[in-house]
Amino acid sequence: MSVFYEKFDRHSHGEGLKGHSTHYCPGCGHGIVHRELAESIEALGIQDRTVLVSPVGCSVFAYYYFDVGNTQAPHGRAPVVGLGHKLANPESIVISYQGDGDLASIGLAETIATAQMGLPITVIFINNAIYGMTGGQLAPTSLMGQKTATSPDGRNQNMGSPIRMAELIAQLDGPVYVERVALFDPKQRIKARKAIEKALRIQKEGRGYAFVEVLAECPTHLKKSPEDTEKWVKECMTPIFPLGVLKDKSAETEPWWDRKAPSFAPEKVLGLMGVDTEPAERHAKGFPDHFKCVDISFKLAGSGGDGAQTAALLLARTAIDEGFDATHIPSYGPESRGGTSYADVHLAKDEVLNPAAPDPHVLLAFNAPSLTKFAPQVREGGVIIYDSTIITDPGVLPAGRTVYGVPFTGIATQLQRPMVKNIVALGALQAATHLFPAESFMATLRTVLKDKAALLPLNEAAFAAGQNAVGSPVS
Amino acid sequence: MAIPASQRPKPFLEPEYCKGCLRCIDACPKECITEGDAINAATGLVPVNLNLDNCNGCQLCVQACPEPYGLRPQAGPVATDAHGDFDLEDPKNLFGAKETGAPVAKAQPSEEIPLPLGQPMVLKGTYASALGALLAGCRHVFGYPITPSTEGAELMAKVLPKLDGAFVQAVSEVAAINMMYGCSGAGLPCMTFTSSPGFSLMLEGISYMIGAELPGVIVNVMRGGPGLGNIAPEQADLKLMTRGLGHGNTHAIVLAPATPQEMLDLSRKAFELSFKYRNPVIIAADGYLGQMTGVVKLPATMTKPGLPEWAVWGDREHRGNLICSIFLSEPDLEAHNVKLLAKYDAMKAEAMFDTYRTGDADVLLVACNTPARMAKGAVEDLRAQGIKAGLFRPITIWPFPIEGLKPLLPQVKRLVMVEASPGQLEDELRLALSHAGLACPPITPVQRYGGILPQQTEIVAAVLKGGAR
Numbered sequence: 054m055s056v057f058y059e060k061f062d063r064h065s066h067g068e069g070l071k072g073h074s075t076h077y078c079p080g081c082g083h084g085i086v087h088r089e090l091a092e093s094i095e096a097l098g099i100q101d102r103t104v105l106v107s108p109v110g111c112s113v114f115a116y117y118y119f120d121v122g123n124t125q126a127p128h129g130r131a132p133v134v135g136l137g138h139k140l141a142n143p144e145s146i147v148i149s150y151q152g153d154g155d156l157a158s159i160g161l162a163e164t165i166a167t168a169q170m171g172l173p174i175t176v177i178f179i180n181n182a183i184y185g186m187t188g189g190q191l192a193p194t195s196l197m198g199q200k201t202a203t204s205p206d207g208r209n210q211n212m213g214s215p216i217r218m219a220e221l222i223a224q225l226d227g228p229v230y231v232e233r234v235a236l237f238d239p240k241q242r243i244k245a246r247k248a249i250e251k252a253l254r255i256q257k258e259g260r261g262y263a264f265v266e267v268l269a270e271c272p273t274h275l276k277k278s279p280e281d282t283e284k285w286v287k288e289c290m291t292p293i294f295p296l297g298v299l300k301d302k303s304a305e306t307e308p309w310w311d312r313k314a315p316s317f318a319p320e321k322v323l324g325l326m327g328v329d330t331e332p333a334e335r336h337a338k339g340f341p342d343h344f345k346c347v348d349i350s351f352k353l354a355g356s357g358g359d360g361a362q363t364a365a366l367l368l369a370r371t372a373i374d375e376g377f378d379a380t381h382i383p384s385y386g387p388e389s390r391g392g393t394s395y396a397d398v399h400l401a402k403d404e405v406l407n408p409a410a411p412d413p414h415v416l417l418a419f420n421a422p423s424l425t426k427f428a429p430q431v432r433e434g435g436v437i438i439y440d441s442t443i444i445t446d447p448g449v450l451p452a453g454r455t456v457y458g459v460p461f462t463g464i465a466t467q468l469q470r471p472m473v474k475n476i477v478a479l480g481a482l483q484a485a486t487h488l489f490p491a492e493s494f495m496a497t498l499r500t501v502l503k504d505k506a507a508l509l510p511l512n513e514a515a516f517a518a519g520q521n522a523v524g525s526p527v528s
Numbered sequence: 529m530a531i532p533a534s535q536r537p538k539p540f541l542e543p544e545y546c547k548g549c550l551r552c553i554d555a556c557p558k559e560c561i562t563e564g565d566a567i568n569a570a571t572g573l574v575p576v577n578l579n580l581d582n583c584n585g586c587q588l589c590v591q592a593c594p595e596p597y598g599l600r601p602q603a604g605p606v607a608t609d610a611h612g613d614f615d616l617e618d619p620k621n622l623f624g625a626k627e628t629g630a631p632v633a634k635a636q637p638s639e640e641i642p643l644p645l646g647q648p649m650v651l652k653g654t655y656a657s658a659l660g661a662l663l664a665g666c667r668h669v670f671g672y673p674i675t676p677s678t679e680g681a682e683l684m685a686k687v688l689p690k691l692d693g694a695f696v697q698a699v700s701e702v703a704a705i706n707m708m709y710g711c712s713g714a715g716l717p718c719m720t721f722t723s724s725p726g727f728s729l730m731l732e733g734i735s736y737m738i739g740a741e742l743p744g745v746i747v748n749v750m751r752g753g754p755g756l757g758n759i760a761p762e763q764a765d766l767k768l769m770t771r772g773l774g775h776g777n778t779h780a781i782v783l784a785p786a787t788p789q790e791m792l793d794l795s796r797k798a799f800e801l802s803f804k805y806r807n808p809v810i811i812a813a814d815g816y817l818g819q820m821t822g823v824v825k826l827p828a829t830m831t832k833p834g835l836p837e838w839a840v841w842g843d844r845e846h847r848g849n850l851i852c853s854i855f856l857s858e859p860d861l862e863a864h865n866v867k868l869l870a871k872y873d874a875m876k877a878e879a880m881f882d883t884y885r886t887g888d889a890d891v892l893l894v895a896c897n898t899p900a901r902m903a904k905g906a907v908e909d910l911r912a913q914g915i916k917a918g919l920f921r922p923i924t925i926w927p928f929p930i931e932g933l934k935p936l937l938p939q940v941k942r943l944v945m946v947e948a949s950p951g952q953l954e955d956e957l958r959l960a961l962s963h964a965g966l967a968c969p970p971i972t973p974v975q976r977y978g979g980i981l982p983q984q985t986e987i988v989a990a991v992l993k994g995g996a997r
Binding site: 057063065070073074075077078079080081082083084085087088089091100101102103104106107113114116118120121122123124125126127130133134135136137138139140141142144145146147162163165166238239242243246272278279280283312313314315316317319320321322323325326327328329330331332333366369370373378379380381382383384405406407408409411412 | 592821851
């Protein structure tokens with residue numbers, strides 16, 4: 054009995070009889086399951102490792118009684134709270150102790166998802182076919198015809214029929230052991246005790262998730278004597294909720310739960326994040342002053358898949374590697390592919406103040422709608438570069454901007470890799486704006502492709518072809 | 529080997545711990561137990577009567593008793609009297625002192641580990657936040673995909689398994705925040721990335737975390753609402769984060785970064801604050817900031833977390849601990865609330881802000897997150913036009929950094945509230961002024977909604993146009 058506190062100090066501060074009595078009504082099944090759980094924990098020698106998750110419902114105060122690590126979960130969330138504990142300390146033995154409202158109603162999503170994940174925790178499900186704590190309302194497991202506070206005329210078809218959780222859980226792949234037991238006679242109680250211990254042993258041995266449904270008595274809200282309630286469970290509940298093992302793969306499932314302690318090695322963290330320890334190459338003589346400002350803004354616009362975002366990132370990265378500040382904001386339509394894809398890029402000598410580009414200095418347009426939409430926003434004296442393969446008729450563009458038509462797609466197609474048209478465009482941008490020397494962009498390409506060196510020659514060729522294709526402006 | 533019946537322990541019952549449910553009567557094959565007939569003075573219940581003359585120590589009655597201190601086997605040497613006449617005794621004398629009293633846990637401190645010098649990185653905001661969390665020692669991330677926050681979770685899903693940490697894609701945001709409740713209850717730093725609709729779902733769990741005094745970092749990359757809204761940036765969750773963290777008396781420090789660099793720095797800071805106060809910390813980002821790429825410099829150290837003394841770790845040392853937000857008696861719950869209020873009061877010391885050209889400013893722009901950057905651009909434009917504009921940028925939205933604003937007020941003729949919400953930041957400012965007993969200068973609001981941020985040009989135009997309320 055040592056798994057129970059010597060005195061229930063958490064029960065009304067342990068005052069008077071509450072120091073040794075439970076808060077459960079006379080004849081309640083919870084107390085019996087508590088005893089069986091306590092005995093099982095003791096038999097397996099896992100008291101120090103156990104974390105018991107108390108749910109919401111009558112067993113909300115399970116933590117009054119069990120001398121183990123205790124936590125109390127929001128309604129229905131006990132198994133995922135338990136999962137948090139199990140992942141934090143894989144050595145802990147986690148028990149999610151829940152009633153029918155908690156497990157089979159409000160927490161159904163958490164129950165099913167946790168069972169299907171199959172991580173080794175133990176779920177004890179007390180099914181007494183009624184809500185106890187709130188005062189005798191319809192439970193998801195209430196029987197057809199059963200009168201409750203919220204089914205005063207009996208459960209009927211409009212309320213659906215009782216849910217069989219053990220069967221539901223057993224047909225999932227995650228659990229290794231699912232059994233339904235009862236408490237209505239000495240034989241059942243012995244079986245229940247064995248099932249609970251087995252479910253815990255399966256966790257202790259790292260074999261997986263185990264679920265024990267216990268048909269329990271709630272004499273108070275069934276408005277019967279404890280003896281009649283036992284009879285009711287036996288005669289009325291067991292035909293709907295048949296007893297027995299619904300799934301047991303514990304013997305054939307080898308122990309597999311084995312997690313190492315997390316790593317805090319700095320090199321490993323930085324390596325995974327791709328942090329460079331070598332300073333970036335610099336080729337620019339300084340900030341491109343010919344734009345006559347300290348903050349240059351760009352709009353790169355096309356459809357998803359055009360590579361506008363990648364080009365924008367390369368542009369920002371080149372500026373940052375040259376020692377300046379830069380930002381890139383992408384914006385997409387809801388489609389993963391084929392929708393609009395716009396990028397706002399800023400390069401600043403010291404600090405980008407406003408990262409949005411409502412009136413860019415430079416527009417790179419990959420398709421006609423983008424050109425039509427953004428060309429009027431380009432500032433006077435700015436530069437517009439568009440894909441002349443796709444946009445054969447640029448229409449009337451605003452005066453006072455330098456406009457280049459460069460066949461991004463055509464060149465990329467000649468290189469037999471249409472996807473590099475954004476690199477062609479970047480080459481064109483370099484030649485048209487002289488933002489930074491070409492070598493600055495090449496250094497960035499080398500950095501970002503350091504793990505895909507085979508792609509470098511193609512990208513270099515695309516960039517150079519884009520540069521060379523910039524002739525005299527269209528207007 | 530079976531113990532002879534005469535030597536098996538017989539049941540023992542203190543009548544005040546019997547609730548008279550009679551479940552033992554059916555269980556006893558020897559009919560040793562009968563329904564009582566006398567009301568127990570202490571309980572008002574009618575305990576059963578035991579007559580153990582025929583008892584063979586089968587224990588079936590004990591197994592049927594729902595009370596831990598109800599029917600119990602008599603431990604230790606069996607009474608020499610084979611007929612089993614028992615006197616009622618204190619259970620402590622019967623069972624002896626418990627062998628394994630849980631010890632009092634001590635905090636294991638966290639450790640700062642020097643980081644090798646790395647070059648500045650080019651990272652998007654969500655990645656920067658994830659890196660900040662990793663450097664703060666977070667190895668447990670729970671989340672549910674939602675645009676525009678998902679890249680943070682994706683990065684964690686890629687990196688954490690290689691660090692023997694855990695990323696779990698939960699069945700919902702409700703499950704995710706409760707996995708945090710569990711992991712954090714075990715004493716470890718953990719976090720989630722979410723966006724407005726997901727944040728709404730997490731509020732229940734956040735209230736429980738605050739009630740149970742659990743740390744944890746929630747990054748809310750705000751998007752357009754209400755309802756499903758859209759996936760563009762908005763700031764209309766400030767009200768939720770500052771005033772509406774679920775039910776009950778709740779508050780949490782709300783940090784509002786404005787750059788990818790701050791996404792890293794403040795995410796890291798959030799873990800520190802979260803453990804310092806045993807309370808969740810919210811990172812309020814906006815959709816632009818989540819997606820925005822910028823330069824990010826690395827800090828000099830990273831943290832290896834310790835284990836707080838209050839953790840429910842699942843070992844002997846921490847066995848006595850409880851994570852719980854229930855206080856059934858009203859005085860207990862009132863005392864808990866008083867404790868929380870004192871904590872919220874202490875958090876006011878963490879107020880943070882930034883200023884830009886406020887030295888002589890008489891037009892003070894107030895903005896946070898990305899709109900603060902538009903506002904910064906507007907300050908430059910306004911200065912170029914001869915207007916003495918400056919920017920006050922709250923970094924903590926709760927607590928509002930009123931002490932930082934206070935010294936600027938005497939010179940300020942007008943406040944310009946720049947925000948992507950219908951005045952939720954303005955409400956915080958007005959409340960803070962009111963609580964501080966300070967008069968509110970005229971306010972010119974510059975507000976956009978629905979996923980559109982106020983642009984530099986419209987901020988400038990609003991200031992030039994004048995007009996305030």
